[in-house]
Amino acid sequence: MKLTLAEIALGCSAKLEAPASAVGVGAFVAQGYSIDSRTVGVGELFFAVRGPRVDGHDYIVSAIERGALAAVVSLNRLATLPDAALAAPLIIVEDTLVALQALAANVRRHWGKRVVAVTGSAGKTSTKDAVAVALGAKFNVLKSLGNLNNGYGLPLQLLRLELEHEYAVIEMGMNHAGEIAQLARIAGPDWGVITNVGMAHVENFSDGQGGIARAKYELVEALPASGIAFLNCDDRYVGQFGRDFAGKVVYFGAGPCADPQITSARDGDGLQIELLSVGTKATMTLPMLGQHNASNAMAAIAVAREAGVPLQDAIRALETLTAGDRRGEVLTIAGATIINDSYNSNPEALQSMIRTLAARSAQRRILIAGEMLELGDHAPELHTLCGKAAADAGVDIIVGVRGNADYLVRAAAESGAESIFVPDAMAAGAWLKNNLRPGDAVLVKGSRGVRLEQAIEILRSTQSTGS
Known part of the structure; x- marks a missing residue:
């Protein structure tokens, strides 16, 4: 919602400060809102949020240089800001994330x-x-x-x-x-x-x-x-x-x-x-x-x-809805069908997509299964279940990628399927490059941290260079 800086300050229970030269700054209207200095747009308000890895206060100047209208900053970081940041209009709050959430709640209620x-x-x-x-x-x-x-x-x-x-x-x-x-x-x-x-x-x-x-x-x-x-x-x-x-x-x-x-x-x-x-x-x-x-x-x-x-x-x-990016996209590479479901994975989603792969008519059905993360002590058991499910569904080749996917590979092998373990997405891409055949159907799925999209990119680049 397009709000003036004065309205935003009120919605955040905050104080708006601006250089003396910025006459009427409270009437300036934010064209959008961002917490990322790399993508903030011209006229948008930048919230200097402290995340798990970086602190947005370190990037206020970058945001202003990209065209940010103003920045929301924490009072306890004010004394550490460089002069270039202090020269911009600032909305000063106790906690920038709390302010972002409070403003959003106010906008929702107003709407x-x-x-x-x-x-x-x-x-x-x-x-x-x-x-x-x-x-x-x-x-x-x-x-x-x-x-x-x-x-x-x-x-x-x-x-x-x-x-x-x-x-x-x-x-x-x-x-x-x-x-x-x-x-x-x-x-x-x-x-x-x-x-x-x-x-x-x-x-x-x-x-x-x-x-x-x-x-x-x-x-x-x-x-x-x-x-x-x-x-x-x-x-x-x-x-x-x-x-x-x-x-x-x-x-x-x-x-x-x-x-x-x-x-x-x-x-x-x-x-x-x-x-x-x-x-x-x-x-x-x-x-x-x-x-x-x-x-x-x-x-x-x-x-x-x-x-x-x-x-x-x-x-x-x-009926106009299409699969999102890396969420079941169907690609054709080197005469094979690649189901790119590499955005993320969990045991239930993987087993559902295994059934989808098994239902396809193909020369060979191949599963490239990345490690499923955030499963804690349940990881061995859940990877094992998925490996057995893939073999029982009739998947011809199972390639496990990284870490706990080794349990998946071993369970599939024990159930009679051809199974290979590779250490990372790059190795999975190399395996596809060397083993993919026309008429194959391949499901690529793993947790986001495994970055299995890299395997598909290796395959694509191989085809584009003709190697």
């Missing part, structure tokens, strides 16, 4: 319309995109960009709200208890969508998956009594989340409690779905792979239906 929050262990970004597209068939929708879903990214998304927006669809991530509750205090969601409860980030939960479930349930607890909880009835945890909720509960999925309900879903030339919504049968084809996307689409139809979007309008909108 005053409906916020739809989406969370889950897997599929939340794809579901958020689907919900926004389906609502967009009738409404002007603000959708949070990418996976900016934490205490830094979510406030920046809310600050993009403008009065013409009718809905906001916001993603909420978490890696520890209490995080979703905190994000909900900022975003004030009216409706909440929960996709599933898996083992992602389980190393941060001493009580395992049950603790993760309680952390996801924080979204339901944050909804008002007038709100709606949209819950995946196929998930053994999420299907129970509506029991004590005072508001309305809408279940989606393939189970008998779901409406909208998946009656059939099959991968082919796109994902072909048959569904039932309030007694009406319908079909749709999504231009993406993975039967988990059918559940994501049901969540979107459920939200759109409650908002008054006609079913066929929502379906037509969803």
Whole structure:
């Protein structure tokens, strides 16, 4: 939302200071908001946030040089700022991250319309995109960009709200208890969508998956009594989340409690779905792979239906949805099909995509499986389960990449599959370069820290140079 510096200072409970030459600086209007001096735009307000690795106060001058209108700074860092930073208009606060979150909460309250929050262990970004597209068939929708879903990214998304927006669809991530509750205090969601409860980030939960479930349930607890909880009835945890909720509960999925309900879903030339919504049968084809996307689409139809979007309008909108960057992109390289799902991984998502790979017609089905991070003491067991699942599904070759992926490789080998372990993404790329054949189908999936996109880039560069 475009606000004057005076309005921003008021929203942050802060003091605005400016050089004497900057007459009327309080009336200057921020054209946007940023915490990254490398990408801050002309006329935007720079929040000098201290992150886990860098402190934004060290980059205020860079931000101003790139055209930032002003900077939000911490009082306890004021004395350490260089003269070039002090020459700019400054909004002085106790804590810059708290100020960012407070301003976002104020903007959300001032805007005053409906916020739809989406969370889950897997599929939340794809579901958020689907919900926004389906609502967009009738409404002007603000959708949070990418996976900016934490205490830094979510406030920046809310600050993009403008009065013409009718809905906001916001993603909420978490890696520890209490995080979703905190994000909900900022975003004030009216409706909440929960996709599933898996083992992602389980190393941060001493009580395992049950603790993760309680952390996801924080979204339901944050909804008002007038709100709606949209819950995946196929998930053994999420299907129970509506029991004590005072508001309305809408279940989606393939189970008998779901409406909208998946009656059939099959991968082919796109994902072909048959569904039932309030007694009406319908079909749709999504231009993406993975039967988990059918559940994501049901969540979107459920939200759109409650908002008054006609079913066929929502379906037509969803049929334009495409896979996000490195989220199930289908590439053709050297006559082989590469499913690039390298953005991130967890046990549930990996097993879902293994089923997608196994369903493809191909000369050979090859899994390039990167280590799954943040699983703590559960890592050996969960990698082992995924390796066995890949072999049992009939995947021809399993290549495990880095660290705990060795457990995956050993389990696949014990189940009779051809299995190889390599130390890193570069080695995985070299393996593909030397072994890929026309007609192969390859799934590339791993945690973000493994950077498996590098393996695909090696393969691409090899083809472009003709080597």
